[in-house]
């Protein structure tokens with residue numbers, strides 16, 4: 001087979017990494033913790049966001065950018081609870097930074113503390129795209145099986161937290177939180193695990209407290225760098 005050498009004049013990955021880092025820094029300066037939420041379709045991301053918005057109502061300010069391939073159904077579900085903008089990818093299986101930047105430009109950032117990006121439902125492609133988030137969280141529901149961390153290693157390796165959702169169904173399905181946690185920690189030893197039921201609003205306080213602490217740590221580190 002004939003080989004052709006193609007000279008690469010620009011490192012596009014480096015440019016994307018720099019753009020994501022600049023976006024992240026801008027959010028840090030504004031005091032906003034940005035969370036990129038990934039999962040397979042139906043794991044419960046939108047339901048979890050509804051529960052988080054209810055938990056923080058009147059106390060913490062959160063906004064959501066919700067990615068979808070075609071519809072604005074999730075944005076409509078979230079509208080009664082939280083400031084939300086729809087990002088429609090037009091068929092792409094993941095979100096990319098330019099779309100996120102556009103969505104952010106449409107939000108009122110005054111006093112905003114948490115920006116959550118609900119990524120397109122897919123455990124493969126979103127793992128490879130830095131959206132300028134501070135924290136990546138993978139949502140795994142008990143109906144998907146406790147073997148998923150090992151089967152989708154990049155999703156877990158690049159995440160700092162794992163929410164195990166649909167715990168209200170645990171008695172009805174063969175799923176072990178211990179097995180899933182051990183599998184995830186083989187790939188990412190530092191990953192924090194939060195079993196919840198987004199539907200029954202159980203475990204949400206612990207998850208939200210973790211996010212509040214993560215934000216405080218981020219802002220503390222930022223203040224140190226400024227001195």
Ligand SMILES: Nc1nc2c(ncn2[C@@H]2O[C@H](COP(=O)(O)OP(=O)(O)O)[C@@H](O)[C@H]2O)c(=O)[nH]1
Pocket residue numbers: 039040041042043044045046047048074121165166167168169196197198199200
């Ligand atoms: N039993 C149960 N069902 C849930 C829970 N969270 C979400 N669901 C259901 O799972 C389906 C998918 O949820 P959705 O939030 O749309 O998932 P997404 O595609 O990840 O955003 C819906 O029918 C939800 O009502 C939960 O904690 N327990």
Ligand SMILES: [Mg+2]
Pocket residue numbers: 045046047074118
């Ligand atoms: Mg959704």
